[in-house]
Amino acid sequence: MLKLPENELAWTATDRLLDLDAEEAPPLLFLHGPSGVGKSHLIIHLLREWLPAVEPLKYRLLSMHEFATLNMEAPAAESSGESLRSLGQLDLLVCEGLQHLDQQPWLQKKLISLFDQLQGTSARVVITSQMPIGAYDQVLPKLVSRCRGGVTATISLPGESSRARLLRHFAxxxxxxLDDELTRSLARQLPVTPRELQGCIVQLEALQRHQTLPLTADTIQDFLSMQQQRQPPTMMEVARSVAREFGVSVQAIRSAAREQSLLIPRQVAMLLSRELIQANYADIGAYYGGRSHSTVMHACRALLEKSQQSPELDYRLCQLRRLLQGLSTNSR
Incomplete structure (x- = not known):
């Protein structure tokens, strides 16, 4: 994770909220910015630094999709009711994707009640959103008040110099x-999110591996032209291709089943959905068996680590990337 001018304020605010020794640390942080700018990555990055010093404090990363599911299932499912009650006993709650509760007043009331309960125990809350709370179509005044009662920080799209730094980092x-000239050219022509820049690097790496030659300015231009003309695959297309490659069914990959034989195919499908479609973690989790935001993040990280240790898995990943990008695949 890189500290950039576009995320510096958010970085400082998050770091301060997580510092239990800081005097007058804010009890709540409202962090907003477009999808893909790195809100979740910033929180996870700082949590990794923070947790070893404060364990065994209780925390949870909770997507609003998951919060909605827990509340809908609670009347009939004892486990969901227990999960909801446990939220009020946390030391730190990270609420991901508050925009999904727009025009959902009954869920907003549930969240307000949870925030008030946590405030009474001096717990800390981080809320992420793709837009400012004032831009919502229908939001309860009490929820606006809670969100504005803490610190608000924004992560904006990276400027050209930050995009160049990110491209070097991902490369x-x-x-x-990537030499400096190619990096500057890409940064200039790709005014996109960090997530999309990483996806671009992944695709260029696959292209370089296929042609076994250094990337040139002409290669980069051809790649960018092709990107503009071609639509990204859908999540269904990713799931079908992965299922075919691993000899399992799409239904099985997308299910909540935890069979060991489905672990790698499902992780591959999640990672490719992230890389090639730039889908967010919550949407990927919802598509693959209603899994949580943090589960998908862990799955993508674990799959990348496994592929670095397994040439066979790395080869299959590369082949699937090329297939879904409309490129020819390599023979073994």
Whole structure:
């Protein structure tokens, strides 16, 4: 995770909220910005630094999709009711994607009640949203008041110099060689989110591996032209391709089943949905068996680590990327 001018205020605010020793640390942080700018990554990055020093404090990353599901199932399912009650006993709650509760007053009331309960125990709350709370179509005044009662920070789209830094960072992670001229060219022509920049690097790495030659300015231009002409695959297309590759059914991959034989195919499908479609973690989780935002993040990280240790898995990932990008695949 890189500290950039566009995320510096959010970084400082999140770091301060997580610092239990900080005097007058805010009890609530409202963090907003477009999808893909790195809100979740910032929180996860700082949590990794924070948790070893404060364990065994209780925390939870909770998508609003999951919050809605728990509330809808609570009257009939004892486990959902227990999960909801446990939220009020946390030391830190991270609410992901508040915009999904827009025009949902009954869920907003449930969330307000939870915030008030946590405030009474001096717990801390981080809320992420794709837009400012004032831009919602229908939101209860009490929820607006709670969100504005803490600190508000924005993460904006990266400027050209930040995009160049991100491209170098992602290229280093993926073992891709990009000289300064090519990096500047890409940064200038791709006014997109960090998530999309990482997806671009992943695709360029696959292209370089296929042609076994260094990337050139002409190669980059051809790649960018092709990107503009081609529509990204859908999540269904990703699921079908992965299911075919691993010899399982789409229904099985998308189910809530936890069979070991489905673990790798499902993780592959989640990772490719993230890389090639730039789908957010909550949407991927909802598509694949109603899994949580944090589960999908862990699955993508775990799959990347496994592929680095397994040439066979890495090859299959590369082949699937090329297939879904409309490129020819390599023979073994």
């Amino acid at each position: 280093e992670i993926h073992g891709l060689t």
